[in-house]
Amino acid sequence: MRTRVIIVSLTMVLIGAAVAWASVGMVTEVKPVDGVAEVRPTGSTTWKRLAPLQALKEGDVIRTSRKASVVVMYANSKESATITAAVSPYTVKSLRKKNGQDGKAQELLNEVA
Incomplete structure (x- = not known):
């Protein structure tokens, strides 16, 4: 039973790391003040x-209207x-980074994986 729990836990960590690996950033703040903030994922029409902490992938397109703003x-x-x-x-x-190394957030993800 304990082995099964460990295997399931490791699988979940690896899946989470794989999803995070595909992401290049995330939304840290959405201010839909008198406007809207939206995303069109890569390959979608x-x-x-948008929601705070939403993961973003390369090629996703963000649009805002009027006074809305988003921080990535x-x-x-x-x-x-x-x-x-x-x-x-x-x-x-x-x-x-110019030297080809990933930033601190990616280093932490690599340690988990």
Whole structure:
């Protein structure tokens, strides 16, 4: 029984790490003040409302209207992006350090996996 629990736990950690690995960043803040903030996932034609802590993949497109804003924190760097109607639509990019190494968030994910 204990072995089964350990195997299930490790499987869940690996699945979570795989999902996080595919993500290049996440939404850290959504301010839908008099407007909306939406994302169109890569390969989709449908726009969906954004939520805080939502994972983002390279190629996802974010749009905001009127006074809405979104802050995206990239996993592979210390960079972030603030998206407002003035810079909307915004395409999520994959950022890597110049020396090819991943940032601190990715290092932590690698330790878990």
